[in-house]
Amino acid sequence: MAEISQGGGDGGKKGGKIRSKKTSTRIDMTPMVDLAFLLLTFFVMTTTLQKPETMEITMPEKDDKEPPKVNERHVLTLIMGPSDKIYWYIGITDPEVKVTNFSKEGIRKLLLTKKVEIPKLIVLIKSMDESRYKNMVDILDEMNINSVQRYAIVDITKTDKDLIKESRL
Amino acid sequence: MAKVRGHRGGSPTIDMTPMVDLAFLLVTFFMLTTKFNEPDPIAIDTPTSVSTIKIPDKDVLTISISKDGRVLFNMDGQYNRAELLNKMGTIYNVQFDKREAHSFALLSSMGIPMGSLKQYLDMDVDERKLVSQPGIPTDSLHNELADWILQARLTNRRLRIAIKGDRDSNYPVVKRVIKTLIDKKVNRFNLITNMEKAS
Numbered sequence: 001m002a003e004i005s006q007g008g009g010d011g012g013k014k015g016g017k018i019r020s021k022k023t024s025t026r027i028d029m030t031p032m033v034d035l036a037f038l039l040l041t042f043f044v045m046t047t048t049l050q051k052p053e054t055m056e057i058t059m060p061e062k063d064d065k066e067p068p069k070v071n072e073r074h075v076l077t078l079i080m081g082p083s084d085k086i087y088w089y090i091g092i093t094d095p096e097v098k099v100t101n102f103s104k105e106g107i108r109k110l111l112l113t114k115k116v117e118i119p120k121l122i123v124l125i126k127s128m129d130e131s132r133y134k135n136m137v138d139i140l141d142e143m144n145i146n147s148v149q150r151y152a153i154v155d156i157t158k159t160d161k162d163l164i165k166e167s168r169l
Numbered sequence: 170m171a172k173v174r175g176h177r178g179g180s181p182t183i184d185m186t187p188m189v190d191l192a193f194l195l196v197t198f199f200m201l202t203t204k205f206n207e208p209d210p211i212a213i214d215t216p217t218s219v220s221t222i223k224i225p226d227k228d229v230l231t232i233s234i235s236k237d238g239r240v241l242f243n244m245d246g247q248y249n250r251a252e253l254l255n256k257m258g259t260i261y262n263v264q265f266d267k268r269e270a271h272s273f274a275l276l277s278s279m280g281i282p283m284g285s286l287k288q289y290l291d292m293d294v295d296e297r298k299l300v301s302q303p304g305i306p307t308d309s310l311h312n313e314l315a316d317w318i319l320q321a322r323l324t325n326r327r328l329r330i331a332i333k334g335d336r337d338s339n340y341p342v343v344k345r346v347i348k349t350l351i352d353k354k355v356n357r358f359n360l361i362t363n364m365e366k367a368s
Contacts, residue, residue, distance in 0.1 A: 036192040043199030054359035134336035
């Protein structure tokens with residue numbers, strides 16, 4: 001099968017002496033080929049060429065500087081609630097809390113309409129303790145998809161919790 | 170040659186040399202590109218995102234957060250790992266010998282508090298698999314993760330920090346980890362995600 005015939009057979013011997021059979025040094029390559037393919041299969045199967053993706057986020061530095069003042073009418077607050085709910089409201093004084101979800105009709109539509117309504121939109125992302133890590137990644141993803149330029153992840157306050165409790169959504 | 174063969178009438182020989190060449194070429198390629206990363210002791214199901222940035226090949230510190238809120242630490246680079254272990258040992262007054270440093274260098278993610286790390290490193294590989302890892306303490310009173318991060322950054326200055334969280338892990342744990350990072354002046358970090366499936 002896999003073998004090299006060495007010695008070239010009838011090199012210069014035109015005389016055709018049949019008995020001059022050279023003890024040709026043939027190497028049986030079969031085991032080597034077997035091994036080569038075994039290794040090949042092994043490495044093909046174990047290699048992972050795909051690397052996971054990452055999302056880069058930059059958090060503001062922790063300092064005691066006064067945070068920049070913004071017009072409260074430009075601020076959209078999103079609160080990640082339990083069981084994948086998103087509570088949202090605009091402004092700070094007596095806001096009306098509404099609820100939405102992570103579907104295309106939910107948060108994406110909300111962000112797109114708000115972006116048109118409020119050109120200087122700032123989004124505050126707050127997460128309740130009941131929310132999952134997935135919610136945070138999803139909402140950051142939505143920010144990227146809808147190209148919301150200004151957003152921040154902030155801690156939830158007691159006022160927020162009370163607002164949600166009052167709204168009974 | 171062909172004439173001579175014809176006379177014999179045996180099985181036709183195929184010259185396999187080019188095939189073997191190719192096979193070995195491929196073997197070499199895959200051997201060199203394969204990276205054996207030890208499987209994580211805890212399975213982590215990362216959330217999906219549309220992000221397309223790939224994680225860097227080296228100088229990565231990974232903080233894994235499991236579904237039940239345990240925190241695991243991983244850093245690449247064997248030499249750096251051994252050095253890091255010694256630094257951590259000095260802080261926590263634990264002496265690690267060469268063998269323990271070596272087995273730490275070969276570990277993947279680990280979530281063992283400093284108190285029982287020495288004991289864990291003394292076990293052999295099969296025994297270690299049976300140990301359930303409690304996770305690295307991240308409480309504000311006893312924050313070992315903060316020390317790991319600080320010392321790792323002192324060991325390898327080019328380190329990038331990535332958080333690999335399970336999609337179902339609770340937010341408070343994630344918040345604690347992020348807070349620890351910010352406390353240690355790490356304001357830029359990566360969240361490891363999977364490719365979004367086309368919906």
